[in-house]
Amino acid sequence: MDRGKYAKYVMLGPAVVVTLAASLYPMYFALVTSFRDWRLSRSLVPQDFVGFDNYVRAFQDERFLNSFIVTIKYIVISVSMSIVLGLLMALLLQRKNWLNTITKTLMILPFAVSPALRGFSWKFMLNPQYGAFDKIVDTVFPFMADINWLADPLWALIMLAITEVWGWSPLVALMFIGGLGTINPEITEAASLDGANEWQVFWRITLPLLSPIILLVTLLRIIFSLKIFDQIVTMTGGGPGDATQALNYFVYLNGFKFFDFGYASALGYLLLILMLIAAFFYVRSLLGGNES
Template identity: 40%
Template sequence: MRDNTLKYLLVLPAILVVFATAIWPLIESLRLSFTVGRFSVPGSLEQYLGWENFAWAFTQEPAFWNAVRVTAIYTVLTVGLTTTMALGLALLLAPGGKFRAGVQTILILPFAMSPALIGVSFRFMFNPEFGLFDAFFGVLIPPLADVSWLADPILAFAVCVMADVWGWIPFLTLVLIGGLASIPQDTIEAAQVDGASNWRVFKDITIPQLAPVLAVVIILKSIFSLKTFDQIFMLTNGGPGTATQTLSHYIYFNGMKYGQIGYAASVAWLMVIPMIVLAYAYTKFVFRKD
C-alpha cells in the first residue's frame, strides 16, 4: 500500500474514536441545551426551547451564580496557592542529590491517588471527633478547637481548597523542577560572581526563564480547577447548603438528580466557553516549539 493512503488509514480509527467519544457529545450537549430536556417529560429532549435555558440560568437562578462564584474563588485560590507553593518546593528540591531525588519520588504518590479518595481522606482528617488535622489545628489555633470544619460554610470551603492544593502540589512541583533544570547554569553563576543576591537571581533570571513553564502550569491547573468535581462530591457534596457547590457539581445535580438535562447542558456549555479559551492558550505553548 502506498504511504499516501496508509497515512490517512492509520489516523482514521483514532479520529473516529475522538469524534464519537468527545466531539459528538459536545455537539449533542449543545443541541440539548436548546431543548426543554426533562427526563420526566417524554419527547422533551427534542422539544426546541430557544435560549430560555440560558436566560433561566442568568436571571432566575441564584444557585447558578453561587456556583459560578464558588468555582471562580476556588480556581483563583487553588491556582495561586498551588503554583506558589509548588514553586517554593521546586526551588528547594532542584539542587538534586540522593535525598532530594528520593523526596521527588515520594511526591508521585499523592498524584496517583484518585481524587475521590483524596476527598474521602480529607473528610476523615477533618472529622470533628477523631480527625487528625482537626485535632492538629485545634492545638495550633485554639479558637478552632471546637469547630466542626465541614459544617461551617467558610471552613468547609477552606478544607476543599486544602485538599485540592495537597493533591496538586506534587505534580506541579515535578513539572517546575523540570523547568528549573532547563535554565542554563552559567547565567546564574555569572550573576552570582558579579555579586547578585539570591533574591536578585531569582527575580531577574529564574522567573523570566521559567515564565513559559509557569504559564503552562497555571493554564493546566486552571483547567483542572474549573472542572473540579470528584473531591468536592466525596468531601462535602457541595455543602453545607451550597457553600462548596462548584459548577460541575451544580450541573451534575440539575441533570442527574432533578432530571433537567436540557438546563444542565446549557450550564455545561457556559462552562465549555472558558475551557476553549484556556485550551487554545495551552495549544499555543505546545506548538510554539514546532
C-alpha cells in the same frame, strides 16, 4: 511506499471514528439539547426547541451565579496555593542528590490517588471528633481549635482546594524542577558575582525565566480546577449551604438529580466556554514557547 501510507490511515481510521463519535457526537447532541426543553420526568425524549431560553435562565438563576462565583473563588485559592507550594518544593528539591531523587519519585503518589478517594480521606482527616488533620491543627495552633472545617463556608472551600493542592503540588513541583533545570547556571553565577543576593537572584532572574512555565502550569491548573467534582460529592455535598456548589457539580445536579437535561446541557456549554478560553491561552502559550 504508497501502500504503507494507506495502511497507516486504515489502521488509524477506526480509532479516529470511534474517538470522534464518542466526543463530537455527545457534544453535538448536548448543543442541540441545550436549545430544547427536556425534562426527563416529563418525557423520555427531547421536547420543543426553546431557543436561548436555557442560557437566559442561567444568567437569571441565582444558584448558577452562586456556583460561578464559588468556582472562581475555588480556582483562585486552589491554583495560587498549588503554584506557590509547587515552586517552593521545586526550589528545595532542585539539587541533584539521592535523597531528592527518592523524594521526587515518591512525590508522584498523591497525584496518583483518585480524587474521590482523596475526598473521602480528607473528610475523615477533617472530622472535628476524630480527624488526624483536625487534631494536629488543634495541637499546633490552639487558637484554631474551634474551627469546624467543613461547616464553615470559607474553610470548606479552602479545604476542598487543599485536597486538590495536595494532589497537584508535587506534580507542579516536578514541572518547575524541569523548568529550573533549563536555566543556565552561568546567568545566576554572573548575577551573584555582580553582588546580587539569593533573594534578588530568585526574584530578578529565576522567576522571570520560569514565567512561561508558571503560565502553562497556571492555565493547566485552571482547566482542571474548573472540573472539580469528586471531592465535592465525597466531602461536602456542595455545603455548607451552597458554599462549595461549584459549576461542574451544579451541572451534575441539574442533569442527574433534577432530570433537567435541557438546562444542564446549556450549563455544560457555559462551562465548556470557560474551559475553551483557558485552553486557548494554554495552547497559545505552549506553541509560543516552542516557537521561541
